[in-house]
Amino acid sequence: MPHTRPTHARTAPAPLPADALPLDRRIESLRATAEADPRVEGVLLYGSWTLGEADAHSDLDACLYVREEDVDAFDGREFVERLAPLKLAYTNMYGILAVVFDDLMRGEFHVEPTGPGIAEIATWRGQVHFPRPEAAVLLDRTGRLTAAARELAAFTPPEPVITAQQLTDELANWTLMLAHVQARGEHARAHNLLHAVIAPLQLKLCRLLRGSTAHWLTPSRALEADLPGADVERYATTTGPLTSEAVRTAAANSWEWSRELAAEAADRWGTRLPLGLHEEIAGALAPGGGGDGLSSPLGSPAMECGP
Structure with a gap:
């Protein structure tokens, strides 16, 4: 009944x-x-x-x-x-x-x-x-x-190796997108990519490394309480106001932190690091790097299809 x-x-x-x-x-x-x-x-x-x-x-x-x-x-x-x-x-x-x-x-x-x-x-x-x-x-x-x-009472943390590799690759791909957008002079779009796309991926990788995955789906939630102060301070350097110089500085800081997190994951779990590509992305993000550091035309149809 x-x-x-x-x-x-x-x-x-x-x-x-x-x-x-x-x-x-x-x-x-x-x-x-x-x-x-x-x-x-x-x-x-x-x-x-x-x-x-x-x-x-x-x-x-x-x-x-x-x-x-x-x-x-x-x-x-x-x-x-x-x-x-x-x-x-x-x-x-x-x-x-x-x-x-x-x-x-x-x-x-x-x-x-x-x-x-x-x-x-x-x-x-x-x-x-x-x-x-x-x-x-x-x-x-x-x-x-x-x-x-x-059936959903037990929390299953993300599998470290597969997840760390996925996040490492995602960060490289989206940061290269950021470099193209920034070189085109679309600073508002670059600003949005940093905050809406790249930052959540970074925070997930950081949480994975720190063993703090309880807020996995919303990685910025309770950030100040969940992660060490040094990580919170590092995250703060990847944000900034919408000016060309501030966005360029935040993008460079963001990629530097992404590379450090990816290297830490590689040391711990043996994930692959495309080091050559990582260096090229760093060059593309550097002042004046947009024209020489990017191998594909900034106005190519592939870039126009990006987010």
Whole structure:
């Protein structure tokens, strides 16, 4: 017989700091609202609340598993609006219902058909971690959602050798892209590449080397607490304002740190280092290196197809 709560006793979440209590109350409202709606067969939280890291700035992130015969007609906005008034609600670029509540708390709600949606959880391994799966499951009328969440209770760190090699190669490729863009005089684009593409790769490699992979998917999260001060200071040298000189300095510092991290990984795990290419990239990033240090034309179609 279907049941409105998991068959096990629900594990209470870890005590939250006082400034996270509004999120806690909204989550309880979500639980009650979902239990009262027979179309909703399961609710799974993800994000900082399930990791015990929620605070006043945390979002409410949830997957709503709706009966397959009801999912097409299910109005996600109307459902979420029962929790609190909304200032904004729209389908974001990833196809997820994104909302802003009246107290400026953000939220993301995936609406999925129960069967296929719960089956998909198995594909999240290595991307999502539920250290306390029973706390993440707000509603489970069949028991299937809890069972699926339990499969992601153990955190599996990334495999060092394969991951370090991938990151080493990615950093070389994207930094060469940066050199081309910088030489073209597109300083805003170079600035964006440094911060949006290269920095996360560097931080992942740094975390891998320091054995600090808990925040792997968002490597800048809790950076100041997770990594040694020297690494944080080094990361700071790879950032800067949007001026041609500042971007050039940050790019050179960034590549220097990338090479040091890659060399450290090679010493530890035997990963390959394309040393000749690394030197050429350094030359291309040097002042005046754009014209002579790059072997392909700056205006080539291949470069125009880059990000």
